[in-house]
């Protein structure tokens with residue numbers, strides 16, 4: 001089976017609000033498999049389903065370092081139930097905005113409720129990279145991109161650049 005393409009800005013689908021998963025069934029497990037495939041192939045550390053064109057609230061992640069064993073994680077219907085007042089600044093990138101990195105300020109810690117692949121309710125208290133990634137991916141489920149957290153000037157510049165690239169590719 002072919003690896004699913006990852007959508008790149010300015011693809012309008014990336015702005016859709018994804019729908020909650022009603023039942024964690026075989027189709028969701030298959031979707032998660034396809035997401036991992038695309039994510040590892042890219043390679044990236046996190047992916048939201050909408051990035052392969054599926055507007056459902058599913059996130060895949062693997063924060064293992066290169067020399068470590070894989071640590072695949074799936075978050076279904078993830079929801080931030082608490083965020084710290086303390087913020088932190090982390091450099092972020094996105095497979096839908098290739099080769100662009102910028103520091104983003106977000107709450108340093110978050111608590112996230114979600115369903116796992118067996119449909120069980122879970123909660124995680126996330127810090128550091130996990131906190132950043134979860135917030136970044138949950139943003140995707142709401143049609144929000146990390147560039148939306150930057151100044152309008154920076155954001156407009158990025159969108160303009162990738163719109164030009166897309167136009168050139170279509171010619």
Ligand code: NI
Nearest residue numbers: 093094095096
């Ligand atoms: Ni992203």
